[in-house]
Amino acid sequence: MSLSEEKLIGKLAMLSVLDETYTSHVDVLGWQQCIGKVGSMESNKVVAAIETAAKKNEIINGSVYRETHALYHAIMEALHGVTRGQVQLGTVLRTVGLKFSIVRGTPYEKEAEGEWIAVALYGTIGAPVKGLEHEAIGLGINHI
Template sequence: MNQVDTKIGRQAVMYTFSNSEAEDSRIENGMQQLGWQFGKGKVGSMEFQKIVAAIETLAKRQGIVNQDIYREMHALYHAIIEAMQGVTRGQVELGGMLRTAGLRFAIVRGTPYENAAEGEWIAVAVYGTIGAPVRGFEHEAIGLGINHI
């Protein structure tokens, strides 16, 4: 049996990049073997708040985070902001700068360290296009945020 990759950020990025059911299944099986929680989705908007809301909604609906526990929501929020800073090159703004984004995202929650005392971590990977709100006037971008819970 192959050893499952415990790099939580790499798992989130690879899951985001995955674009076939077979590839999704392979990645998901590995994360399930580790007992990790995960989910992926898509969002497109000129509004930063809508992107954050889409990622948070998926995390809550799939039980990746408990919305009633502040530290879980706080960790998720910071992972999202860190990932979006990568996508927006540090300027976490879209519509006000006449930019729009079409993004795929993945959320992974797990225990990436051998020492159980290190606890749980959450990773958010975001990949897609960003640019002027005109088709063909965008480029690829990626961001990754990792935070402890």
């Protein structure tokens, strides 16, 4: 069970969220991807925006529990990175402005390893006052 060097799903998700020219690399692999933006003082709204984008762009089938569940865990893992382990926003006077990338594909050489999903987040987090934020990045990967 080894990862293919040109199929690093997390790396492609991160590069795509930072520079949209990398989306063509995902297309070449025949994988699914979408990119979007979300800003909120509530973490549940961040999760909802990413889930909605994944369903709308047919990255996941919303009526299949394992797909929604895998996406949820990838989102939460990415949010842990952005929020430094404390997935709280408005309740502790923090807000985020994020760009996200969702990538679904088969990163392993063995077909039996199945599909995986990666969520990359990049943007700002800070006090809800313009100019009092800093950059943050997060990545979550989960099997489907």
